[in-house]
Amino acid sequence: MTTADEPLAFGDFLFHPAARTLLLNGTPVTLGGPARSLLAALLAQPGEVVGAAALMESAWPGGARGEANLRVQMTALRKALAAVPEGQGAILNIPGRGYQFTLPVRRLSAPPLVAGLPDEESGRPPPLLTRLIGRERELALLAERLEDRRLITLAGIGGIGKTSLALAAAGDWAARHGRRLRFLDLTALSDPALLPAAAGGALGLGTPGLDPVEEIGATLRGETMLILDSAEHLAEAAARLAERLLKRSPALRLLVTSREPLGAAGEWLHRLAPLEVPPETEPRDAAEVMAYPAAQLFVERASARLGGFSPKDSDAAGLALLCRKLDGLPLAIALAASRIDMFGIAGLAAGMADQLAAPGSSRRSTPGRHRTMRATLDWSHDALSPADQRLLRRLSVFRGPFSVTSAVTVTGEDVSIDAGRALVRLETKSLLHRVEGEGDGGPLRRLLATTRAYAAEKLEASGEAPALHRLHALHVLERVGAAEAMRPGMSPSAWRTAHAGLADDLRAAVDWAFGPEGEVEIGLSLLAGSGPLWLGLNLAAEYRHRLELALSRLTASGQGETLAALRLHVAAGMTILRNTGEVALVAEPLRRAIEIADRIGEGGAAIRAVGGLWMACIMAGDTAGAVRLSAEMDARIPPGTPPDSDLRQAHHRVAALTLHYAGDQREARRHADLAMHHLRARLDTSPxxxxxxxxxxxxxxxxxxxxxxxxxxxxxxxxxxxxxxxxxxxxxxxxxxxxxxxxxxxxxxxxxxxxxxxxxxxxxxxxxxxxxxxxxxxxxxxxxxxxxxxxxxxxxxxxxTPYHLEVVATMNPALADSATIARAEAGQAAWCAPELLRAKAENLLRRAGGEPGAARAAERVLREALALAERGALRAWALRSATSLARLWRGQGEHGRAEDLLTPLLTTFDEGRDMPDLMAARKALEAA
Known part of the structure; x- marks a missing residue:
């Protein structure tokens, strides 16, 4: 063997220069011819910079293919080497000079002992180049089922990861049991009659005069695991082959991947679901999103693309949205990750995910069966009857799960039984995916993103889209109303879970309604009636944005004084309060709502808007404003409204809190007791x-x-x-x-x-x-x-706000600043004014030390605080003021006065002996 023919080893890789073959732990690595030539050129000069011109000549002798092609091939080569950690960063780009291979390379004097160079022609399985993510449950299930099932079919839409799972599960099982593993890719075979002969040929068989099935069965008679990959277009022929092989070879196990069941005797079907995606609710941080396999897969593939990648907390919402848009489809996620360097997570989530829903892959290492998802869908669509094709394209208006009833309502199918059977047929062919839960018409199903994008194109081409989108929007409006009607009888979590699947359809319906072919009135009704859903799913920011857009459309169209406009203004104000607490922004929408309500005679909506303004005053610490709005709310309640009505009781709560802050604790207690009585009588906990x-x-x-x-x-x-x-x-x-x-x-x-x-x-x-x-x-x-x-x-x-400062001053008197104390002296901050005055006195004593003038001033303030607390029935503040005054007197030697003050006061407290204020009072008394 010449030096040029000697194998080159680096890490776990072995490269045969003469055959241009790259092995990873003895398994072939799929690479195109130019990429193999580039690797040979780099390995010939390890550690040295090889110029771009020399590299292009090695890959395309005599042809100028350009540096763009060189970069493409280098990217493919880097990805193949990055399958293991030591391969990442193996090829370094030296700007303006060329490329350098950085790993240590060893020449082997003799080739290692390997059992030939396995290839697909001999039925050897292709290598699984990337880690399987999110399929632990499926792997465990298949490991269990392969013990007692001889024919298992993994069914699912193209790109869902059937082949990868089959290779991993079959490989694990075969290794554990000492079986041989063989692999047959049926993608390229179109004639079912040729299947037995083609299968024999793929296994290196084909003896003239022998029945191919008999020969295969004899060859596989030893304990073998056989994968039949992509069998959907040969389902009947594959079923016959499977039955004969299993009969001929009792120890054989068959694992089949297909978009639909084979229908063979003894077949056990497992429908492969997409990877789990983050829920609709806003994530707290990146770690929360990374708990979901779809996000884990994206990050791993993005890391391979970028040479390292870790999402930030600011990426969390975009990453979660991207995973949901791609429906957890591994192929679509991998394709999106391959473009992260161009668009970033935000760009992918904002728009590129929709374009990636059904693209063709540009990756040279992508197997032919996945080179384009469109080819997969074309085949499935063309195999449908015209009626099923019509149903599929009409179903594309749904973005989330739908029941048979919903499908019939929107698509116009005449008989629900026929529609139900049609849905089953589409599900069998992996064009629909069944989800957990049940709707009003039985099981829930949905179209995955790839199928929906494809079917939506067919719908647009049919000319039916405008009518179908309108029917869909009206149906969503009906579902929103039904959901709202169910809310009082369900727990919040159960209600959210039951209706979370409506969110995507709601978005689609609103987008259509405010779009060029939509109907604004439907959109207004959708937004006005769906507030609890947006807020319950923690989508307040999105809801607020949509409300503001809708209100701007209303103003521009001159429809600003309608019932829909009123409801939107109320929703906008309440959402701002709920989401951000920006009280300064609340007044405009809610005051506008009151104006509209007064003009069109919607008293209930006006009261709710007044309540929102009152809440804003409470949050801002505007007690005077809260008093005024509490009175306005009471005045707006219609005469004759029963005392135990929800409206009266809501005002009792408003009045009680207002009076509490205003300093009238006795009247506040009266209203609070009425509200408490109503609460015990009627447990309505709607937020x-x-x-x-x-x-x-x-x-x-x-x-x-x-x-x-x-x-x-x-x-x-x-x-x-x-x-x-x-x-x-x-x-x-x-x-x-x-x-x-x-x-x-x-x-x-x-x-x-x-x-x-x-x-x-x-x-x-x-x-x-x-x-x-x-x-x-x-x-x-x-x-x-x-x-x-x-x-x-x-x-x-x-x-x-002043209220913030009042609260912290009651927790630490040193935080009572002059402005807060001045409010108390001016008759404001009535709920805690005695405590603020006490804080003033304590601060005087602390700053002035033992100065007599300061002590006299502090005593005057403490006496005032104590008197104010006693007049307002504020015993907690009275106790603190009395304790401070007793300490002051004790320090001046007036122990009797201190004892006379505290002794009768302490006898009025019959609970809370371990409370700090009572302990401080007793300590002051004992010292006296």
Missing amino acids: YGLMIDQAAAVHVLDARLLWLDGRFDAARAAAGAALAAAEAAEDALSLCYALTQAGVPIAVWTGDPAAPERVEQLAATALRHRMPYWHGWARLFGSLSVRPGEVPSLPRELEL
Whole structure:
């Protein structure tokens, strides 16, 4: 053997220069001729830079193919070498000079002992060049079934990964049992009559005069695993061959891949589903998305393309959307990943995914059967009857799962039984995919992205598209109404699960309605009626964007004072409050809604808009505005409305919270008790009336009033009830509200060690649901966790309202700034004014030390705070003021005055002995 013929080894690869053959661990690596020539040229000079001209001459002798072709071939070669970690980065591009092979290369004096060079002509399986992702369950199932089933068919649409799974499962099983593994690719065979002879030829057989099946059976008589790949176009012939082979060779196992069952005796069918994709809800971060196999596959293929890739948290939503758009189809995902360097995740998710739904692959290593998904679909479509072809193209208007009833409604099929049979036929041919759950007409099915894109082209060409899209939009509107009607009787999670599949169809219907051939009225009705679905699926940002576009269309068209416009303005305002808490942006849509409602006589909608404005005032700390809007809400309730009506009880909750902040705790308690009575009588926990779950809102009120009344144990229990109610409602806004208004403050006020955990819960919930206003509260609370004696530094970038500052001042008196104290002195911040005045006194004493003038000023302020607390029935603040005053007197030697002040006051508290405020009071009394 000459030096030029000696095998070259690098890593786990072996290259035979004379035969231009590359092996990976003894298995051939598929490469085109030019790529093999380029590898030979690089390996001839390892570690040296080989110029582009020399490389092109080696690949295309005598022909100038250009550097673009050179780059294409280098990309293919790099991908093949990157199948193992040490092969990544093996070829380095030196700009302006050429390419360099960087791995150590060894010449072998003699070829290693290998059993020939296996190839597909001898029935050897092709190598599985990439790792199988997301098929652990299927591999385990097939491993179990291959123990007792001799004929298994993997069925599914083209590009779903049937061949890869078959190779992995059969290879594992054959290795475990010491069987031989043989592989027959039936893609190129078109004549069923030639199947036995072609199969024998592919296995290296074909003795003249012998029955091919008998010869194959004799050859495979030893314990063998045989894969028949891509058998759908030869289903009947493949079934006959399988039956004869199994009869002839008792130890044989057959694993078949096909887009439809063979129908052979003893066949066990496994329909291969797409890879699991991230759900419709917005992901919290990249790690959450990477828990899904579709995303894992994309990232692995993108990493191979880019030489390393890890998605950022900012990529999470785009990656999740891309995986959903591609329906978890491995081939489509791999094709998308191959273009990440051109478009990035955002570009792929925004538009390229639609173009990738049914493309032809440009990868030279892609097997011929997958070179284009269109060829696969062409074959399947052409094999259908005209009626089934019509049904398939009409079904393309659906974006999500549909039942037989939905299919009949939209496609116009006359008889549901016939339509049901037609759907089964399409499913059998892997043109429809069955999904979990059942609809009103039995099983749910859907078209995968590749099939839907193909069928949509056929629909456009047929001229039926406009009518079908209109029928689809009307049907979606009907389904939205039905979903809303079901909501009161279901738990939020069950309702979301039941209707999450409607989201894609809702998007498609809205897009059509506002498109050039759509009907705006249908779109307005869809948006106005679907708010709970968008919000329940954590799609508030998308819903808000669509609402704003719709409102701009309304204004431009002069239809700004219709019922639909009214509903959209209310939805827009409420969505802003729910999603971002940008209270400054809420006034315009909600005030406009009130104007429209008054003009067209929609009193209920006007009351809801007033309620939204009231909520904005509460969030902004605008107590005067809240008082005014609470009164307006009461005035708008129609005379004669029953006291126990939902509307009256909603106002009781509004009035109670308003009066609480305004300082009238006795009247607030009266309204709160009425609301609590209604809550116990009628457990309606819808979060979409005044946005906050009714039970959570009432318990928050109860907890705050109990705290102020000095009933500390009861307040802590009520705060726990508020959190439990919000969690039971499965509503993020209600949970954030309950944590912010009761859970965290009362935990801090009562010295509950669970306070940090509640702050973390608030932060996690707000982040997950993209609610910046409530995440600001979490950051604010988190900033208070400092060592004793230190003054916290509040986050400067937060837009803090007076109410924010009031709350933190009650948690740490050192944070009571002059503006907040001035509000209390001016009669504002009434709910906590005594505590703010006490903070002023404490700050005076801390800054002035033992100066007599400061002590006298502090005493005056503390007396004022105590009197104010007693007048307002604010026993919690009265206890704090009295304790501070007693400490001041004790320091001045007036122990009797301190004892006379605290002793009778402490006797009025019969619970919460372990609370910090009561412990501080007892300590001050003992020192006196």
